[in-house]
Amino acid sequence: SREAASDSEPENGVDDETPGVVKITDRIILATTTSTYDCGLLDFLNPLFTEKTGIEVQVISQGTGAALETGARGDADVLLVHDRKSELKLVEEGTFIDRYDVMYNDFIVVGPAEDPAGVDGVASAVEAFNLIAAGEDIFVSRGDDSGTNRMELRLWESAGIDPEGQDWYLSIGQGMGDTLRVADESMGYTLTDRGTYIAIFDSVELVIALEGDPALFNQYGVMAVNPKEHPHVKYNYALLYIEFLMSDEGQNLINSFQVNGERLFFPGYGLK
Amino acid sequence: MSRLFEGIIEAFRLIITLNPALLQIVSLSLRVSGMAVVIAALIGIPLGALLGLKPEKKTRLLNKIIFTFMGMPPVVAGLIIYLILSRQGPLGVLGLLYTPTAMIIAQVFLASPIVIGLTMIGIRARGCDVEEMARSLGAGSVLIAWTVIMESRFAILGAIITGFSRVVAEVGAVMIVGGNIAGHTRVMTTAIVLETRKGNFELAIGLGLILLIISFIINSGLYSIQKGGKNG
Amino acid sequence: MSRLFEGIIEAFRLIITLNPALLQIVSLSLRVSGMAVVIAALIGIPLGALLGLKPEKKTRLLNKIIFTFMGMPPVVAGLIIYLILSRQGPLGVLGLLYTPTAMIIAQVFLASPIVIGLTMIGIRARGCDVEEMARSLGAGSVLIAWTVIMESRFAILGAIITGFSRVVAEVGAVMIVGGNIAGHTRVMTTAIVLETRKGNFELAIGLGLILLIISFIINSGLYSIQKGGKNG
């Protein structure tokens, strides 16, 4: 229910799996990114799915690259990731099937409250990046070839700047949460998905420097591992899970999920 | 720092109120690492004793290789086991990936070189004299091995504790082969990493403290076994 | 498996073509872990020798505490150092976070208990007799310590190698306090984790192999120092 999800309960990773009275008949493995798992969304959704179907969802949260690799090797049954371009390519190659745009949110630029680069009030991310580069203010990059990282690199390209190797540009090759922490400690800016930022909002002093630029759209996709490639995968159950997420009920649940009083994800395909 | 206290208190509250999820994680940690160390000891102590009784010149290369394997990054060990157990890997059909068994395998891989290497060092100190004495008194090979091991039991205890310490504190390998699945393959260290990632540093440290306390209790237990083994 | 070969070959290609980024990472790994182990040895060998010469009964509690600290999860060690060095932490003004210095501090914290504990075990085997002999021959406390250490040098070599192995393979602590900043605080293990995150498992294993080879070379070096130390 909405109440349970919106207090701090889901943040508590130790407290989150109270097995229900539901009889578990089978299990599927969901490979996903840290951004969907760490904020508690899946701990909110999955028990409801289990209740309906008796299928337990075992979540493995990794970097997007590792999640895709895990799926491609057939070590997971279903994926929930946010790197649309790679996803579509892999679907085309036949690695995954039944891909749907399940939900979206957006990227934001966050930075220190003092805003040394003067990003506040700027409307476009490219412009903000220009200001950061001009002022040689610290910018922390995930540098892990994740969806977020690729988005960030596209923005630098649009700004006509090559930040690689600059003193003020810290490429750290870590997850979003870690990146936010490093940005916080080094009083720098970074590009983040909104979900992760809200989830760890409490423990950092970073504030939102820029939001709302249509260029900062972040689409999540759900898809199944192709049973033709990996005959052992539980394709039917994966389909059940995808159907659940795409159903009206599932979409409504996603819409209702809140952390720290904020909505983290919006159902369906964002750029209509 | 007050948040640190809160986190630690929160961790202890979870333990004292017998929080089922936490208890389950702790017990899995102990089962996985305990089993891994038992297996590593069964492999490592005899092997280490054997090597320790050989003249050092003959085992020099082997020593170096064993010492090198002590420095195997857990992530790499985890990846190797992953590639073997993965569906496409040679042992994929067994379906062991993301199970506690896979975690035990990875930890055995990490703990064995430590147990072998340190047992060997411990036995070198006076193992050969003891071996000869035992042999001269008519001991068969099993009794010889047992005697040599008992004579170096303090060093071997150290080897086991060091091995256990390594695996119980390790996260890279169990994360990869176990998947940190809640209620299934989540152990103390992967829970700590998860909390860290979420920014709950204080809770993470609290969990770390609990892990240390458990280690302390286990060490104390091993200590008394070692003392009791042969009249102090 | 062919992809595994590709990954390993790719890793070696990077090393053989003297890829500057990789060389820089390797050299930082060695500097950080090397420095940490040197410091841990300077702290740990004398302390371990001191404890090893005390009757075991008197040091029992201390032994258990040291053994327990061997099992400190690197992530927790990293977090503790992080909270101390972070901007809001007690030593925040020093600005050490995300520097190699911070990584060295964290690794010293992890390696010292190992060096202390294993040195102690090594010296227990015959340290007291050696100490008394040295004392009876008129050695001052420095020479006594030196003699005791030299008599157990194989065990102490093992302590150092085990300590080095732990820190050079460790990723949890250096990741947190170093930040894995490219060109600044990225070391072998954090690079391995990065490649793993990206799904380049094979390249990660290749980098791991390189790390093992480097460890092997270092172990061999330490070995010959130990042999050469006193007409081996």
Added chain:
Amino acid sequence: MANHEEFLIELKGIRKYYDREVLHVEQLLFKKGHVYGVIGPSGAGKSTLLRIINLLTPPDSGTLLFHDRPIPANGAGRLAIQRKMTLVFQKTLLFKDSVRNNVAYGLKARGFPRSVIDERVGSLLKQVGMTDLAARRADTLSGGEAQRVTIARAVAFEPELLLLDEPTANLDPGNVELIEEMITKLARNKAITVVMVTHNVFQARRIADQVIFINQGRIVEMGPTEKIFSAPDHENTRLFVEGRMVY
């Protein structure tokens, strides 16, 4: 030469090298139930000889025959022979265990029943005057106490061949007498062959039937005790037993 069957152990062309040749024995025969005294200067190769007989040090060449049969290189046959003899090391070595368990070790290794073990250990500890210290940890014993325990441990299982390397070096006259009596009795009553290395020529004279004088790795002379002491064939033997050998 006597009937071949009497020989317990025979050495043939045994050589041992370290940085130089330390032992070279063309032939050496030990008869059942006799007591042999091995004497010779420090570094002569006496301990090496005993260690080779006890199968601890492999010789670089030559063969050992036990009851006329070569000793197998390994396996159960070798263990069976090894169990018929034992060596009391020159350097006293006790296990870090109680005195009682040390004495019981060889009996346990041979699977003696518990009751026999307890009885024998008790009686032996009494013989060597260590009953009071039965429960003591062996590493707290005095030099002479430890030496007596090693002897008790070696004779506990009544080996056919008892090899002793300076077994009374740390004992006072009274205790030496005690041990000597014990050893000669074993040889006489149980037909145990004793080979005892001793630097104490008087001791060799007291207990040995035959004396072997070794110098620089070679057997210089071997013969009945009285002959060696009163009319040795070699000048060096005479000098040595008179304590006048010059190094």
Added chain:
Amino acid sequence: MANHEEFLIELKGIRKYYDREVLHVEQLLFKKGHVYGVIGPSGAGKSTLLRIINLLTPPDSGTLLFHDRPIPANGAGRLAIQRKMTLVFQKTLLFKDSVRNNVAYGLKARGFPRSVIDERVGSLLKQVGMTDLAARRADTLSGGEAQRVTIARAVAFEPELLLLDEPTANLDPGNVELIEEMITKLARNKAITVVMVTHNVFQARRIADQVIFINQGRIVEMGPTEKIFSAPDHENTRLFVEGRMVY
């Protein structure tokens, strides 16, 4: 009583307990330049006595005076006194190093110049017949070789007080004579005080000026050597030196 100044070391009311009392010495005085022989049955407390004098085992009560002054509990003063004496352990212990470096150890500890060290070590190795083995690792030596090296190591720095615990237990007659000569010469020519524990009563008779007989932790009798051997005050002393003490 003689002039107090002659006394090198004095024991007063020394007691040592382990599971029972193992040593209880009301008073014991050692004069400069004299050779003392300590005899007594196994476990009597002889080694414990030497270890207490060498400041290795702290007594449970009593005091030690060196040149009439109590020995400081620690610090440079204690080290200075410790450097004036040394103990050759009953259980031979050599450092895992070359024979040469073992003999040089005490000299190095005292900061002797390199040239003096080389010369003394060379001359001592010659005296104990170990010149050929100077470069050998000490743990490969035979029992008697090792024992000779420990003696050379102890006398190298010419301590004022030389404590010897069964130093010739593993040596043959010729080597025993050699060592005894060396020791008596040191006492005579350099006024070194020697306290030698020996189970060999003949040896005590040969080299000691004074003999101390210890039994069950107590000094039963102490006196000039000839008196102890020919006309002891105590029955037990007589029995012991005649090898007829019953345990």
